[in-house]
Amino acid sequence: MSAREPAGGTHDPGSDSGHLDPGDLLAYASRPLDREARDLVEAHVDRCADCRARLSRLTADEAELSSLWERVDRATDEPARSLLERCALRLGVPEDAARLCAAMPALRWSWWGGAAVLVMLTVAVARWSESTSAPLLFFALVPALSAIGVVAVTGQRFDPAYVWLAVSPLGGFxxxxxxxxxxxxxxxxxxLAGAAGLPLPFPYTLGWLVPSLMLxxxxxxxxxxLDAxxxxxxxxxxxxxxxVATYNAxxxxxxxxxxxxxxxxxxxxAVLGVVAxxxxRDGFDRFDKQGRTAAHGGPATGTRGLA
Known part of the structure; x- marks a missing residue:
């Protein structure tokens, strides 16, 4: 374990003997430690047999000890769940589906932060520009952002986690x-948040919705x-x-x-696109040169493997 101070003192548990200080072990056994310090102790104890034995002697309750090691295993083996994944699980989404959805690059805060800035800029232009055509920038940008965000979850080029489809029980489509x-x-x-700021009557502010679904x-x-x-x-x-074809000042x-x-x-x-x-849909269940999975018995001829 790195040289840190789990109990908040000045002792360095890993610099001298390579084992935890007895005070740190006792503090951990009685559970007054904060989350960060507790994680440090668990990470060390998980790989150090001597400290594990010393901690066992400090924990007299066998049931409590079993629960303790279950927590250690979960902390070291299970990946942390994102906010989106936790929300999806609360809504009843299957665990594998929730993990696949939460791993999307298009759902990262950086992507949505950048998209929000662009939308706010187009709304500002629409409100403060003297041109009556200024809101067109909003109606052009929003459907494009929607399509770009979706295509980023349908191909290996933009999504490193896309290869998980090969082992997902849900199927690519x-x-x-x-x-x-x-x-x-x-x-x-x-x-919707951006449209609320447009200087247009209500029916017109929703003019981006159908184009977004269409794209x-x-x-x-x-x-x-095709590739993404x-x-x-x-x-x-x-x-x-x-x-350009629909422009009319x-x-x-x-x-x-x-x-x-x-x-x-x-x-x-949009309806024709849905029908197509x-x-x-079988194209999402094959693993071809774009990194899709094979639906019927392994990679097709001339394709590359998951690795």
Missing amino acids: RVVLLRAAAVQALSLVLS TAVCLALTSR LPAITLTLAAWGVWL DLPAGTRLLLPGTQLAMTAV LVVL
């Missing part, structure tokens, strides 16, 4: 849907057959073309995206 749903839920909260469905369908990078590139390129936010007819057209594209996703 179900895991992708679970992870995409988690990203979409957080994206929905962030987008997500299309991008997921593409990633069932070309899939998101094609999706965002098409989105840029759509924004005389309309709210400078775009036809908010009109009922355009919203219906995007809804139709269901039809092509």
Whole structure:
């Protein structure tokens, strides 16, 4: 154990004899230590037979000793659960699914912090710019962020934990849907918060919702057959073309995206994307050059292994 002070004193438990000070062991046995100091003692005792024997003599209650070693095993063997994983478990999500969802790069605080900053900037531009087309930046950015966040959970290129699909009992398609749903839920909260600050009437502030679902469905369908990078590139390129085609400076936010007819057209594209996703779902159960898992008896010809 490194030279620290579990009991808060000046004694260095690991510098002289390599064993814990008797006072530290006694403090641990009577449990007045804080969490950090307790973790240090447990880490040392777990690998030091001498200190383990000395601690056993200090703990007379056999049942308490068994409980103590169970806690030591959990502290040293089980990974810490994130806030998202603990919330998912409380909601009844299976443990393996909760761990797969919580391990996503797209659910890290750094990603959502950056996304929140971008959304706030677009809202600020919409509120303080003199241009009536300023809110268009928000409606262009939010669906793109939603699609990027989802595609980051569907391929090995962006997600080191994606290889877990090879051993997950849920199957690749179900895991992708679970992870995409988690990203979409957080994206929905962030987008709603940003939309509340737009200088537009209420119906128009929700103009990003259908485009977000459309880009997500299309991008997921593409990633069932393509690597994540070309899939998101094609999706965002098409989105840029759509924004240019629907631009109209005389309309709210400078775009036809908010009109009922355009919203219906995007809804139709979203439905087609969902249908394509269901039809092509087997692509998430194969382990090909993009790192997907094999659904029927091992890697396909010409593919690489999990290692």
